[in-house]
């Protein structure tokens with residue numbers, strides 16, 4: 001059941017949509033089990049950042065829930081980069097491993113591009129390897145990056161078709177902004193929008209966001225977009241998950257890139273933080289892992 005506020009703004013419930021994706025993946029996982037294959041994801045964490053540790057632990061729990069085998073690899077953040085590369089090589093060579101995810105960000109002394117290039121593109125369930133990025137841009141995606149793919153699913157669930165709409169993506173990261181813009185502009189279902197990508201050097205951001213039918217906020221700046229920057233009836237997707245100090249049990253609270261209360265007054269639909277995009281990022285990782293397993297074993301799996 002969708003939640004509606006008094007002003008009829010739809011609060012898009014990412015936890016509900018993610019749960020339905022996890023439930024719907026069971027058919028594909030059964031098909032793989034019938035072929036004697038258990039999908040297996042290796043998560044690699046080279047960080048002691050508490051948020052990264054939380055995300056990896058949640059990913060492991062999600063795998064357990066749906067019947068994906070999870071391998072948990074942890075590397076000392078102070079270790080030389082070679083240790084991470086050797087681990088990736090070992091996972092690439094392991095026939096039982098279908099998907100490899102290196103949690104980002106990696107430490108400063110590790111070159112991120114070298115990490116992404118090292119992962120076997122067939123096992124790159126994040127979709128960050130240049131081969132997979134190229135395929136996405138060419139309109140022949142193998143693994144869509146999890147956050148933008150999850151956002152496409154949220155828009156679909158909310159009945160928002162980007163076709164013909166003006167979409168503004170705020171942020172140009174490799175993980176969210178760039179692939180999101182690409183997916184929204186693609187000549188394909190969930191795309192066909194007119195897309196503007198804004199970033200830290202954009203002149204008069206508010207003028208751009210006010211023109212938008214869909215705003216995807218992925219700049220990593222707490223509450224940088226408020227209701228004054230939006231037009232009535234806009235759909236707002238908030239990708240920001242910022243930990244800000246607060247007088248709570250954990251000592252922080254999670255805040256999006258959007259000022260939820262003022263933006264809700266303008267929006268026809270909006271994602272909350274937490275409980276919006278985050279759970280979808282994790283659900284689409286499971287999706288990509290199941291897809292990877294099917295491709296590697298020539299099993300034609302039924303994906304949601």
Ligand SMILES: Nc1nc2c(c(=O)[nH]1)N[C@@H](CN(C=O)c1ccc(C(=O)N[C@@H](CCC(=O)O)C(=O)O)cc1)CN2
Nearest residue numbers: 054055102103104105126146274275276278279281282
């Ligand atoms: N290798 C990758 N690294 C990172 C990715 C990625 O897609 N692949 N994305 C982000 C972070 N991220 C995934 O790892 C991620 C962020 C948030 C959530 C999530 O479930 N958030 C919850 C709140 C969780 C909490 O209590 O802190 C929510 O929004 O409801 C999952 C995954 C950077 N790195």
